[in-house]
Amino acid sequence: MEEFHTNIGENIKRIRKERNLSLDKTSELTGVSKTMLGQIERGKSAPTITTLWKIASGLRLSFSSLVSQYKPNVTIVKKKEVNPIIENNGQYRVYPLVPYNPEQQFEIFSVTLEPGCEHIAEPHTTGVEEFILVNEGTLEVVVNEQVYIVEPEDTLIFKADRPHIYRNNGDHIVKCSVVIHYSSQ
């Protein structure tokens, strides 16, 4: 993510090698200088979208084939090592486990609500859908003035483009996993 452009470099180099093209030949096909191509491949510079466009066009590639991320087979995220976002005086804590990324258009949080906590969430943009999987405690969610009671092991799915409220009316802590999906209109 912070080293995002290295992906593109690797993709270009792989495709170039698959086609047995030299940097010179690729430069000729794309109209991008050999030096620049080499630097992009080695991750030494991040191209502007105009040069990326030239590369994609010259090599007859789609954008997605260039920006596609290399995914490690296995990744483990330790919640203890994730800095939570604190709200409601620490009663409402959000742990971003899988941050958003333009390719996979969703993000995953773990959310904790202390007993008595009521959190009012801003409406998201249109097309956003939330999936709430309750792990512990009983969660109350208000959407469209309607109250939904979500028991442990139950899941609530709703369009989050309107204001909604999370509430823990029990005396036990509430822990839930939240997946937010952003549909690019």
Place this chain on the structure above:
Amino acid sequence: MEEFHTNIGENIKRIRKERNLSLDKTSELTGVSKTMLGQIERGKSAPTITTLWKIASGLRLSFSSLVSQYKPNVTIVKKKEVNPIIENNGQYRVYPLVPYNPEQQFEIFSVTLEPGCEHIAEPHTTGVEEFILVNEGTLEVVVNEQVYIVEPEDTLIFKADRPHIYRNNGDHIVKCSVVIHYSSQ
């Protein structure tokens, strides 16, 4: 195409306005300076992919929603105004009518073969498919040592990742439309 980055600017501005965001707020969400955002929106500068990444992530957008081209409703391409690519001493002429573009992953040519012309085409990369629609004359195409006779109003479809030969053995000119599709593996 040459003014490609203006598209992205328009897309960002449109989305930002839809969400009632100021440049300041957008800068805060994306980590890209307000000035830069303004320049990108106005087409005054072409962002690098790292800043585009920041914008897409901060605004929870996909890449495709940012790079999507504005398509005019109607476009007319006059073959007379298209510079053909000349080969075989002018006996083989290729008119690029619709150039390749990374979004729509194909290109369209009009091809003319004078009588007696034989053109040997380089193999394309794997995954490339050709669609040949013969308009005038009778075209012979050799693929995998197999000769195919394509009469007027007939269409030949074949995977073009191997050498192939176009031949006009008749005494009438051959004109055909060719669509080449590149599947981004």
Place this chain on the structure above:
DNA sequence: TACATACGTGCAATATAACGTCCAAACTCT
């Protein structure tokens, strides 16, 4: 009117993308 706030843009400084030229290593050919 005067003041305040929010918004978009202009300007100067800096970082870096993009280019042309040159160079060293590897690979052909006799």
Place this chain on the structure above:
DNA sequence: AGAGTTTGGACGTTATATTGCACGTATGTA
């Protein structure tokens, strides 16, 4: 082995992306 060719990378220069600061305009408020 030696000359020529191809390859990828290094260096210096130019173009431009990116930033922070400041300015002008609009809108609302007392």
